[in-house]
Amino acid sequence: LQLEAELRQALSNGELRVHYQPQVDLISGDIVGLEALVRWLHPERGQILPAEFIPLAEESGLVVALGDYVLRETCRQIKQWADNGLASRQVAVNVSAVQLSRGRLVESVREVLVETGISPQQLELEITESFLMVDRDQSFKVLEELKALGIRLSIDDFGTGYSSLGYLQRLEVDKLKVDISFVRDMTTNLGNASIVKAVIALGHSLGLEVVAEGVEESGQARYLRSLRCDVMQGFLISRPLPAEEMTRFLIAYE
Ligand code: G
Ligand code: G
């Protein structure tokens, strides 16, 4: 309960920061996208990672305000990168199932697109299959409305949920993100390699782009390239960085 009160304060005190991690096309090597990841810069405890406070934010409903903050901050940053003449890239924002079931996400997205003037195609939302567990009909409706606005949709941590695959047809999904747990030891674990191959085949047969998460070694990148995976994300390219550092990284990379 104390952490919850502190998190509520952190939101209004500006202690939440958005970091960005690049996503690289496995063929061209270009940075084609970024993922926005929230961090809590606690005045005493230092940086707290989302795994520690997102579950709490979800239970308390604070994730709606937190998610709104991350969305706005990210869209402002997209606008700033465009104003600074950087190449236009998609930036993905993580969205909690709670935001889909009881937030006002569609209104927020519509507002922030108007406010910043960025193209809806530059904004991607990452959802996990857990949305199917929380008020499925309402979530589908919200996701359909978001797609109608022109934004992109990706399924995060794909393969770790317990859902049937039918929703991939019903929803206009653009990307699948292969979970880090399958990528981590795919070059030595045959079972994980099979899962990664299957996700790539499934994604491609549905016309979706496939992104591998948690790529830390060049051997993994080579292997993913041999499997025709489209995009990689991970420490091999860069850790998630604050906006200013990411700006320098993007300029140096170009
Ligand atoms: O950055 P890190 O690897 O610690 O992120 C851990 C988890 O926190 C990931 O599952 C990620 O999806 C989630 N996460 C990061 N930022 C956000 C955010 O802004 N909103 C939500 N809902 N989840 C986030
Ligand atoms: O669940 P989600 O995919 O949104 O979370 C991504 C998380 O993975 C972030 O917390 C990010 O910091 C972390 N991450 C990103 N790249 C790597 C990596 O190469 N290795 C590891 N171990 N974690 C990573």
Ligand code: NA
């Ligand atoms: Na994510």
Ligand code: MN
């Ligand atoms: Mn993930």
